Amino acid sequence: MKHAQDEKTSSVYEVENDLTLVVSPADQIDLEKLATTPSQHYRMDRLETIPTNMDAASILDPVNIEYYDDIPDGGYGWFVALAGFLSNFVMFGTISIWGVFSNAFATGILEGKATTVELMGIGSTALACLNLMTPFNPMLARFGTRIITFGGSVLMSLGLILAGFSTEVWHLYLTQGVLFGCGASLVYMSVVAVIPQWFTTKRGAAMGISSAGTGIGGLALSPMASSLISKYGIPWAYRIIGLMAFAICMVTTALIRARLPPPPMNEKIKSPIKLFMLKDVDFVIWLFGAVISLTGYMVPLFYLPKYGASIGLDQGTTSNLVGICCAMNAVGRLALGWVGDKIGRLNMYIISCTIAGLLCCLLWKFATTYETLLAFSITWGLVCGLYFALAPPITGNIVGIERISPGLSLLFVTSSISAVGPPIASAIQKATPQQDYIGVQMFAGAVYLFGALICFGLKIKMTRSLTSLI
Template sequence: MVDDTKSAVEEPPTRDPFLDDIPNGGYGWVVVVACFFATFTLFGIANVWGIFSQAYSTSILEGKATTLQLMTIGSLLNVSINVFTPVSVLLVRYGVRLNYAVGSVLMCLGAIIASFSTELWHLYLTQGLLFGFGGSFLYMSVMSVIPQWFTTRRATAMGFSTSGAGLGGLAVSPMANYLIAKYGIPWAYRIIGFYTLGVCAVGAILIKDRLPRSYLKKRPIESPIQLSMFKDVNFDIWLVGSVIGLTGYLGPIFYLPKYAVSIGLSETDASNLLSVLLAMTAVTRLTLGFVADRIGRLNMFIICSALSGLFSFVIWTFATSYGVLLAFCILWGGTCGMYYPLASPITASVVGLKRLPSGLSIVFIFSAISAMGTPISAAIQQATPNNGYLGVQMFTGAVYVCGALICLYLKYRLTRSLWSKF
């Protein structure tokens, strides 16, 4: 007698192309190059706001804006990059290339329109909001497409992609200084705007999703913010630790040109030091991203955050000459920006790939809070006798160390060990 229970052919388990067959290479490395171009332009320009701020304070906006007001423009740009990422998440179903192209055009428009600014509020709308809004599309393109192509090499790929931020600053810093001195701020902005569009056009051609368009369109349109994510205590701890640590990132970058001039260095020396700092962020994001895949991404974030705080306490405080300030730029620049290549891999490890889009949206929105570190630093400086920088240096070190300790607690919760790989 035939057993009817055995007659039916067992169906294979349903496969999810988002989770299966991730190549960890192949065309993914071309996608990494396209993402490199995105961060090269976006953060390369965003990170040199200190040079434009210094130029505005002695020319077009002299007597019209305080240091706090000018520094807030750079913070607003970074806030816009983060808080508008949910808008770009809604366009993911139409392909990463559309996101990338839209962001490129908006950033170009933001820079060119900013060239006509004659009042402070003009820059808030153009450099702060419009450029930052366009940047959010590029930023989300980078963070969402890399996990499609990489798993075991994800931190390495993200490290190479985000190293463009440092190399972009290395290229834009002396270029902006030269253009402002030779042609003035308006034409410097226009040239940089078209430079942005040209570089991003190449990236838009190269970038593509691994997942087929039909799969993307079939995915239901959901809110990028899933409030249920906050029920995950580990995710909440990661949010708090990463935001607090990142609060110390922008202040030294924006303040470096002003600080260098305050200790008697020339504007050219100040620009060169900023270039060195940003170059170090590029080199170490690539190399330390590779190491992070081997020792653990969260481990690397904790180590770099702790070192960044230590360098702020013991080196920047005593940097009253070119040599000591150069040492600070090399060491602090090498550890300060590891949030950017590691945010996506760590979030994926904490919440899983299926919840990654919602997790990243929340992480990026909350990381906008960290941009307030710059106006906080400006307020601290104004309250410091003789407008000194000691309070800024202590604040930077403190938030980095605090963020590292919170993430160390997260690591212990996840692994029950302080020494294991995670």
């Protein structure tokens, strides 16, 4: 083991293979490549975080570099980004407002026919199908982006429309759960695969526009769904939203355009799951931390309408709170994602999960009025969903650029486990005396805090420093 540091150096690197790197603050370091050096450990007192373009599109195998020689970095690509905005508006906006529909079902069509655990499982099933199918969607790329987007749009819209005919809880599992979730997965990967083909330096802005549809969708669809349910009932609310979703997704299908040719039809299909990645201890620790913290994400979103009703708020008010929470979620992903580039993405993720957990345990517990519940919706919404912005680049920093595709594949598959959060919270509430919400609140906060603690342990293991930027 060698160890070196000169008077102008602020960082020390220790390597087990007798290689010593001495880097001055002015030098540029490719940290993601450095992290892939075999048998390497490093300690950094201060580390500059290098911005990357890693996102869900990185799950795709690299294509021939010659196709990137003339990327317009804009042009028609802004219409593709708009297509991403519209698709996220429908996909994640609908998933985020399941709490509004579940509360309506519990007091309407399925009253006495379905437990809270069963109802919460429907929204979780949709989210699980979206995540679980994502790594396998690149295997369909040979059929072309528009065909896949159209097929996914039909499945999503059909899932919502058929959900309006549901009279039993298992009908909803098949329609809004499996059918909608699988269709959303097809559309999601089509969009995130195409946007990077149009951008280089402006890729972050384009992906930001696309992801903003998530928050705007929840903000718009939550009060819309509540209003439609109160005026026309659950069946017609589903049909109207389903037809609207189909119209929006047809615009998405018309706008989306790939620059790169699809893989040949006779190309051998490769499995996106590489189990050798589980030999990387740091990566396995990251999977545990990410999945556990993400388990608390959907619990407050799904429970806000039900909890709001328990403290005397009307359905319209609670749906507005869900919309505000979704809007702040979008703001937080952009703003705190930018902060993460400055202070370290893993650091930012640990901080956001810690704050989200404390808010669930402390503020939500005492939010017994509209004003305090509004404060919780704003603050928790700001920090709750940073996983979706930071998980891909954090994964890239841990496993390296060369293994980002199988790394993200495993991350998406394992993250589907986090969908058990709402059903577990429901079971805890059922076992709580008088079915109080304290168990739900403490559970959501505890998994956030436990996930943050695991990620903090990973930071210490990787850097051997409390103050390093990673």
